[in-house]
Amino acid sequence: MTIIRTNGPQIYNVGQSQNFNFDLNWTPEENQLLFAVIGINASNEDVTSITQSNVTWTKQLQASNNVTYPRDLELWVGVTSFNPGSNLAFSLSVVPLQGKITICEYSGLLASGFLDKSSFSVGSGTTNISTGASSATSQNNELWIGCIMNVQNNDFIDTPLTTPLNGFTLVDGTQFARFPSMHTGYLEKIVSATGRAETGASNPGGFANEVYAAIIATFKADLNQKTKLKFTEVTALNENYMYNFFDAEPEYNNKSIEMTFFN
Numbered sequence: 001m002t003i004i005r006t007n008g009p010q011i012y013n014v015g016q017s018q019n020f021n022f023d024l025n026w027t028p029e030e031n032q033l034l035f036a037v038i039g040i041n042a043s044n045e046d047v048t049s050i051t052q053s054n055v056t057w058t059k060q061l062q063a064s065n066n067v068t069y070p071r072d073l074e075l076w077v078g079v080t081s082f083n084p085g086s087n088l089a090f091s092l093s094v095v096p097l098q099g100k101i102t103i104c105e106y107s108g109l110l111a112s113g114f115l116d117k118s119s120f121s122v123g124s125g126t127t128n129i130s131t132g133a134s135s136a137t138s139q140n141n142e143l144w145i146g147c148i149m150n151v152q153n154n155d156f157i158d159t160p161l162t163t164p165l166n167g168f169t170l171v172d173g174t175q176f177a178r179f180p181s182m183h184t185g186y187l188e189k190i191v192s193a194t195g196r197a198e199t200g201a202s203n204p205g206g207f208a209n210e211v212y213a214a215i216i217a218t219f220k221a222d223l224n225q226k227t228k229l230k231f232t233e234v235t236a237l238n239e240n241y242m243y244n245f246f247d248a249e250p251e252y253n254n255k256s257i258e259m260t261f262f263n
Contacts, residue, residue: 001108001225003143003190006032008104009172014040014096021089024103028055028086033109033219034078037172039149039184042096045072052078053085060115061147063213065122073149073184073213079111102172102186108221109143116142116218117197124211129185130165130200131216137194141221144168146199148185150212161185161201168199 007026014020028034034055038047045064050057057078065071090101117134131146146168148161161173161183168187176182187199197216 001222003106003108003141003221005171005188006105006107008102009186010103011172011174012101012103013176014090014099014101016095016097018092018095019090021087024086024088026086026105028080028084028105029107030080030082030084031107031111032080033106033111033114034080035104035106035145036074036076036078037102037145037147037184037186038072038074038076038099039101039182040072040074040092040096040099041151041182042072042092042094042099044094045096046093047072047074047076047090048093049089049091050076050078051089051091052087053083054081055079055084056081061118061120061215061217063120063122063147063215065124065211065213071122071149071151071211071213073147073215075145075147075215075217077114077219098176098182100176100182100184102184104171104186104188106143108225110220110222114219116220118215118217119198120213120215122213126212127210128200128202129212129214131198131214133196133198134216134218136196137191137218139220139223140191140193141223142191143219143221144189144191144197144199145217145219146185146187146189146197147215147217148173148183148187148201148212149214150183150203150210152181152203152210159203161203163202165200166198170201173201
């Protein structure tokens with residue numbers, strides 16, 4: 001099965017609320033995986049739950065760096081079932097100063113036992129942030145996800161993260177504009193060979209006293225899953241429109257047809 005990012009990114013900026021909810025701007029598909037990279041700026045913070053109709057969310061990884069302005073970086077995965085909803089409700093352990101959430105949806109991944117390898121790093125004093133390297137992955141076809149959170153203690157920064165490392169795509173690296181300035185990074189790479197996963201990014205507008213947390217995680221493709229193709233059949237309702245070029249535009253009837261093939 002080919003791994004495809006089918007939707008996202010969607011970004012939500014978290015204010016000073018311990019419980020909040022928002023709607024995705026798409027309707028998730030059945031048997032897909034949703035990924036949420038969550039960066040929260042608060043002391044002793046945890047995301048305690050994510051609730052979504054017909055989606056089972058679980059926390060996969062967490063990295064915290066409690067220096068000056070505490071950072072809590074988490075990676076959650078939601079497995080969709082029949083008729084998943086679009087509204088997500090979040091609960092946090094404490095009221096945050098600020099935060100940011102980036103969500104994407106993927107097809108082609110295992111629905112259970114999907115996490116393969118992971119690593120994390122925390123540090124300060126650099127504008128070039130690395131996740132560190134995982135151990136060697138166990139499967140050729142995988143999705144590798146990198147997560148970054150950094151907070152600039154002394155200034156506002158209006159430049160996004162740039163320069164993703166090792167062939168990763170920087171899906172989102174935008175800033176949350178509040179003092180102190182905060183970035184989160186969502187990086188992805190779809191691979192077809194085993195290896196040690198590592199990525200990172202830089203903040204060209206930052207300063208050396210930034211403090212960060214970063215995560216790398218790899219997720220297995222479902223090698224037995226069927227490939228679904230969806231296309232639209234268009235038929236004319238006005239059969240005579242071809243013969244009268246002065247008539248109004250014809251009406252159309254669209255039919256969505258889904259076909260399934262075995263790899």
